[in-house]
Amino acid sequence: MLDFPELPVRSALDDVTRALSKHGTAVLVAPPGTGKTTLVPLALAEQGLRVVVAEPRRLATRTAAERMASLLGEKVGQRVGYSVRGERRRGAETVVEVVTSGLLVRRLQSDPELSGVDVVMLDECHERHLDADLLLSLLLDARDGLRPDLQVLATSATVAAGRAAELLGAAPVLEAHARTHPVRTAYLPPARGERIESCVARAVRTALAEQDGDVLAFLPGAAEIRRVAGQLEGSDVDVLPLHGRLSHAQQDSALRAGERRRVVLATAVAESSLTVPGVRAVVDSGLSRVSRVDNRRGLAGLATVRVSAAVAEQRAGRAGRQGPGVVYRCWPEHEHSTLPAYPEPEIRTADLTRLALELACWGTPDGSALTWWDEPPAGALAAGREVLRGLGALEPSGAVTDRGRRMAELGLHPRLARALLDGRELAGVDIATEVVALLDNDALTNEIDVTTALSRLRRGAPGSDRWRREVRRLRASVQPHPGTSDRDDAALVVALAQPERLARRRGAESAVYLMASGTAVELPGNSGLRGSEWLAVAVADRSPGSACGTVRMAAPADEELARSAAPALVTTGDEIGWVDGDVRAVRIERLGAIVLSQRPIRCPEPAKVREALLAGLRAEGLELLSWSEDARRLRQRLGFLHAALGDPWPATDDGALLSAVDHWLEPELSAARRRADLRIPAGVALRRLIPWSAAGWLDEFAPDRIEVPSGSHIKVDYRDDRPALPVKLQEVFGWQDVPRIADGRVPVVLHLLSPAGRPAAVTADLGSFWRNGYQQVRAELRGRYPKHPWPEDPATATPTRRTRR
Incomplete structure (x- = not known):
């Protein structure tokens, strides 16, 4: 047996191998730092098994492989390798391969038997990422049919493993307990009006003054990390960022102990799969960034939310690995009990377009043939399928098309895959790959203008190395199309990805734009795009309570580009209705919700004019008619008789009269064409409601x-x-x-x-x-x-x- 380090999970290794050999499935519950991610795969490989480890994040994928290789005294790519999109290091002797969950989904799609694989280890399944949930469902389906011998091990950092064990066929649940030191909890909430970044920076200074060792601070995203790092400038410590968009060298620097004290500012990547050495104090902002989609407004992206109680405990545990520690929580103590128990599964809140494509490729477009941890919401899944039909990825029946399979193979969101495939023909392969690589990782830049962002990345701005790698991968995946255009238009590629987000300015001086989807968005005050009549919006979001969304990234466009990028959204139709107090009959050309042109209709359809006049009567009331004093009294008398005697005397309230216009307002209504024509003598019309048999009794009864x-x-x-x-x-x-x-x-x-x-x-x-x-x-x-x-x-x-x- 290999000389494994003395980590808590070591005592459970034999139980894990026996459970998998006997049951074929197992669940291992072990907190972060126990060694489950590295020692378990090596122990299984020592039994002669070929192991694939699925990680939810790219950073965890690479670092796990590097740690296992170092335990073997080897370089990555020998017995231990890893694969992420656009990067692969493995060889003929590789027996343990660490991959991202999304990449393993693609591998399953191309080889449902997972040839040459004996064990799949689903690491950190409690995080409930969308790709991980889908991967679990596909693996269960593969085990039921093609690979009943495939062993599946799910690992979790929390004790909520019952559902995972149930899904895996009453799998045995094994536990490894971490040897941790006591962690004291201190609450340092923001002062009135204080931004969360300032509160975190203040808590970090407190931790440095009160505690020995390094400080690990959790923040929701890269932007907050940059702002906190700026506030900590001048401190006598090394301030290091840690998130998935950094270069390998920057990530490795944050994961190595240094000679000086360190403050590591991390996103959720450091919650579970990674070990940050030397930490004795944790500062928790209490926030995390998760996927959210607003199907009604056509806005999807990342939202900042409060962490769950389980995540807060995981973060706090990082302070007690090497000795007694302390966690500083940046929220009031009384609010802790209001935190949700566990994170919201991504499948409930995210855009499901990509999931819908994977399900169609698997042969079950609605996912009903699969077993789910949480079933995908029907509405969001249907919305995703509708998008795919518009992209040409699905047949009307829901079956995947050849184009859809090609889009799935690219490993991109279907919208970006469409932009790449069509953009190479309409704009050129170079600009198509550059723009798609940027849109797939828009956090590489803070620029709002896509053109400016591309220019800076080409000149070597931070993040350009990763961008260039992705550009090379995309260029290798698509060949230049015969007769390719050399238009080199970034806005066109953006519009191909998000045609519903083509937007037109609402007024000459306005910063508000109306998107083709019907949602209004606004440019930030410092944007150089404010003079553009049209925008191809790449990224937009909306804060709760805001009247409209905010443009985060876009490219200047024009009407010609909009028409060429979204011909399916261009419609021409006659619109006859009651608008601004009169009948309006116009022929309007639209791009989605955006009006391109309109002109009056000389002879509108009479039936639609009649409907418009009725709409006006309902909206503004029967006062549009001509009411003399005698007419009003007649209405009152008839209403009295209806209340006192009932039939055959007619009701004369607004609702009753409007519902009977066919009887009492004809033929005047049919002859009317505009508001002025509604000055119909109401008294004459009302008498049509009186049955001839009762007309002689009116003056006697009322x-x-x-x-x-x-x-x-x-x-x-x-x-x-x-x-x-x-x-x-x-x-x-x-x-x-x-x-x-x-x-x-x-x-x-x-x-x-x-x-x-x-x-x-x-x-x-x-x-x-x-x-x-x-x-x-x-x-x-x-x-x-x-x-x-x-x-x-x-x-x-x-x-x-x-x-x-």
Whole structure:
């Protein structure tokens, strides 16, 4: 047996090999630093097995291989090798190969039997990356059919391994416990208005003052790392960044112990798979960057979120490897209990276009034939398939096309694969490969202008080595197309990748652009692209609560380019509708949501004009019609009869009238063409609603006026639920009861007025009023109006409209 280092996992190696030999699957739970990533594959290889280790990140892939090779006293590429996209170091004698999860998915697609492989080790499966989840599902499918002898080992840094064991067929769960030292927890939340970078820098200084050894600080991304490094300039320590976009030399520097004290500023890459030596203090920002997609707005990218409690514990554990340590958490202590228990699986939140293509290549477009840790959300998967159909990667049935298989083989997001394949023909292979290499790793630059970013990378800006390697890989994967254009237009390649993100400025001086998808985006204030009428947007995101998205990377474009890059989005159609208070009939040419041109239609389709007029009536109400006083009263009278008697009297509320326009507004509505034509006499139209059998009863059941004892004919007020008759008190002397209408079913409410026409009393029971209320009214008003009669017995008095002679 090899002379393995004395690491905690060593005691579990025999159990792991026995479990795999007996069950074919196993789950190993071991915290970071126990040696599971390096010792387990070597122990399996010593049993004569060929092992492939799948890592979620490129950096972990390379460092794991280098560490195993060093344990064997060899160079990488001999018995231990690694493969990442665009870089491979392995040979004929390689028995342990470390690969990224995404690369192993591609290998499975081309060789579902995984010929020559005995064991697949899925490292850090608890991180729930999208490629890792897909790889697990494909491996389970391969084991069920083609390779029942293929052994699968899942490793996790957390104790939540039950689901993994269930998926692997009730696999045995083995544990290796790390020998750790106590870690004290201190909370240093940001002060009011303090940015998280400033808070982290303050916590780092505190750690340097209070603790021995090196400091490891976790930040969400490379931009935050740069800002914290700037704030720590002048410190008597080495400040080293650590993230996946650095050169190999820079990454190795952060992973080696130095002569001076070090502050390592890392992203999530240092949470589990990597060991950073010498760390005695951890500073945790409490933030992480994860994939998010907004299908409704057409924006996908990275979002900054709070870490889970499990991740916070993993980060804290880094401080207790070599001695007692401390973790400084940059959030209030009372907020710790509100953290989610575990990270959100990427499959629930990410763009699933690439996953949809892999599933189609596997022969199960909807993924229903596979066993999943978490099934892909149906809506996001359907959205991904729709994108693939637009790219020509899928048949209408969902089956993958030859073009789709070619796109998958490139190892790129399908949108970028389309930009590469079509861009080599339309713009030239050189610019196509350069732009795609940049878009596939947009964090290589802080430039908003794609053209400026390319210029700097060509001149050797930071990150250019990695960019050039990817350019060479892409150029080797596609041959120049016969008759290739030499247009050399970066914006065209960007637009081929994201045609829905072609954008046009909203106004001459505006920094807001409308994308073809219908989403508004804005250029930052310092962008040199502000003068561009058109943009090909490569990267855009949207902060919660913002009215529009923000452009992070784009190239200046024009209408001609937009038309050539997105011909499928160009449509011409007649739009007839109610717009800004009138009928608008125009023929509009659009690119998605962007209006390219429009002109009036001289003879619009009558049916659509009618629909527009109806929309106007619904939006602005029936007041668009011409309502005389008589028409309004007719509407009120009919409404009263409908409420009092029901059918056949029609309802006259807005909803009822709008639903019956075919009956009462024809033929005037059919003849109308614009708002002015809606000044239809409403009274004439309303009478069409009255059935001929009931028309003769209208004035009897709902009289317009009622004759009172004085001989006056008073208008009935039908505005309220109960009809009212406003009449001077002296005019109803001699009446014994109030009049009744609606076939005698509804008493009219009398609004009795003073001689000056002011309200004096309201009653629906005139006999009671004469007996009880009249004397009080008489006492109050006879002094003010002495010339008017105020008899003691109004029930028998003579009614009058005048004063006494």
